[in-house]
Amino acid sequence: MDETPTGAPGAETAANAPQKGTVTHRAIEQIKAMIAGGRLEPGQRLPTERDLAARLGISRSSMREAIRALTVLGVLEARHGSGIYVTQLEAGDLLETFGVVADLSRGPRLVELLEIRRVLESTATALAAARITDDQLSEVEKHLTAMNATDDPEEILAHDLAFHREIAAAAGNETMAAILEGLSSRTFRARVWRGYQEEGAFARTRREHAAIHRALAARDPEAARASAAAHVGEVEEWLRTQLRAVP
Amino acid sequence: MDETPTGAPGAETAANAPQKGTVTHRAIEQIKAMIAGGRLEPGQRLPTERDLAARLGISRSSMREAIRALTVLGVLEARHGSGIYVTQLEAGDLLETFGVVADLSRGPRLVELLEIRRVLESTATALAAARITDDQLSEVEKHLTAMNATDDPEEILAHDLAFHREIAAAAGNETMAAILEGLSSRTFRARVWRGYQEEGAFARTRREHAAIHRALAARDPEAARASAAAHVGEVEEWLRTQLRAVP
DNA sequence: TCGGTCGTAGTGGTCGGACCACATCGGTGG
DNA sequence: CCACCGATGTGGTCCGACCACTACGACCGA
Known part of the structure; x- marks a missing residue:
């Protein structure tokens, strides 16, 4: 594969590549x-x-x-x-660095990342609607109710993350789940989320989550895809206007 | 903001972690x-x-x-x-490491990666259909004809990559383009592609590329999405059967 | 004056050795 | 049989030296 048996008595294995970079x-x-x-x-x-x-x-x-x-x-x-x-x-091992990308991106890049998240999240949610088990669904419900039962932002955020994480896991594509995990990393999420929720988006978010759950419970992939896309799209659109206002 | 006047193990120094990990x-x-x-x-x-x-x-x-x-x-x-x-x-700087993920993934992970590529590539192609300029389109055509004019696998692969790269660039989402770039990295592509093309898939690939180009020229996002999804889906399905046959 | 050349100081790149902190395993003694 | 403990090997950290390269300015010749 990479041996170069050229003479060279001294060095045997692995002593190839003259001197590239460092x-x-x-x-x-x-x-x-x-x-x-x-x-x-x-x-x-x-x-x-x-x-x-x-x-x-x-x-x-x-x-x-x-x-x-x-x-x-x-x-x-x-x-x-x-x-x-x-x-x-595993996907989780290698894609952990994806969070770094999300954390260090700013301005237009953030919108691009949300655009990607919208595409992947809607796909994952659609897949989940078709494959989710009853156990997984009840787990999703647990986080949904917990999220609606408190008004501590930290706790809400935690359950929100878990809510989407469970769905991504139910989609059956670990790699996709890992990427979505990175796109929802604590810092990334916090940076965008904070401002978004400060504008009283709680009620809207609650409705959207309910819609997603309804689609999952009904095993309706199309509805799931649409509701997930709308959910992320709302945040995306909000961020877009934010950047337009304060460039 | 964070001076550290030497010594002083007492710890003050604005914003510093006690002693986690290394x-x-x-x-x-x-x-x-x-x-x-x-x-x-x-x-x-x-x-x-x-x-x-x-x-x-x-x-x-x-x-x-x-x-x-x-x-x-x-x-x-x-x-x-x-x-x-x-x-x-920039997206390119940070997502270069994405290629490593693609290169080190094997078995089921490869299929998952292709699934992700299918989702993103179809989205990117659809976006490109709506936004591509005449100049960009002619650039795409250049690679298309060059790809069909030779039968040197290496050259075909190079133009194939460039073909999709141009389309991704025309989609206007640099981050998405960077991820797709990673998902098409030389080694990753070579590993899957080689086997795929050895089964005489050239003709089929050619038709699919033509279909994608047609959709772009017609500025038809729906057709573009469908043709791109089918294109990647073919490879994905082939790989799936490969893994089933030789686990 | 202008132009190029050449030193030199400063930077990252590499090396070798020393010591510390921790994990592991075997022997020891109860 | 089990708990303890020390020896051994491993990664983690530090130090000091030197090399390779870049940048910049002083110098010299035209």
Whole structure:
């Protein structure tokens, strides 16, 4: 796959790629390649930092930077005193960084993100309407009633998040659920939500949630898609006018 | 705002976390917070590694790991000999890592990713049908004809990618375009595409591309959405049967 | 004066070593 | 048999040195 058996008695394995970018970048690519190539399975333990560094012929410092980067990306997981492991490479592991995108985006980007969320959320809700089990539905209802039973913004937000999370989970596409999770991350949600709810949108939000739940209970994908799209669309439109007013 | 007059373990220093996780993790959060809080603008130059390390009271090594991680995430950009800068925080900068997700996903995850691509691609194509300019349309046509004029798989793939890239760009949602870009990254596309095209799907692909182009030229969003969904759906369905056959 | 050249200071990139904090496992003694 | 404890190995942190590159200004020749 990547060997270059050209002479070179000294170096054997992995000693290819002349000198692209930084050595750390090279190390990152090597490890990613090992995983993509199946030489490292999810959950498997890697050699020690010192070993890895020696194998690629770089210092431990540089190797640590590479490992740290992959850790932040959700590809690796370092356990102090134990070792370095490949994550399960589940959607949740890898897409956690999606929240960073949402948190650092501003202005027009926020609207774009909401547009994407509208598309995905409506699709997920439609799928959920067709697949949701009774247990999952009752879980959704739990958060719905809890959300309507309090007026503590923090609590409302928490149940709101859980409400949509349950629906996304019921859609059966973990990757989609993970992305939606990122698009609803605490900070992102808080930034937009705060202003939105301050304008007395509680009642409207409540109606929209009720409509979504009704569609789910009726197992009506079309109604579910429409109500979810409208729900996100309301926030989206509000944000759009906000940006127009205060550019 | 947040001076740290050396030492003083008593802890004051506006806005600082006690001692969660690793110091590197703390540094990452601090820098992210600085950007999210507007204290660091896109394109702005950061203090030197040595300075930053001193300010947060950590070693340069740890600070370097933090910077490296943020660099890989597309938040920062290090220029050898010059300094460290905040990226423009455009969709492309931050979502580059999305390609990693696509490259490392396997099995059922691949289908999920294609499902997401189908949803987003069809939406983007529909939007493009309503907004595309004549110039952009001719650009799309260029890649379409070039794609049909050769039988070199590599070249076909390149023009295929460009074809969809142009359409995504015409949709006017940079973030969506960036995500789709990641979902069509070279390696991801190559892994799925290769097998798909080996089964003589060229003709079918050609027809589907023609249909998409026709819808765009007619400025017909509905037709565009349908043809794009069908296009991705074909690949998706093929992959689904593949996984069923060889689990 | 103008233009290019060359030093030099400052920056990120790399390295090696040292020590600390924690997890794990085996042996020990009850 | 179990609880304890120490040894060992691992990642986490720090330090100091040096290299490679960039930026900028002083210098020199035309």
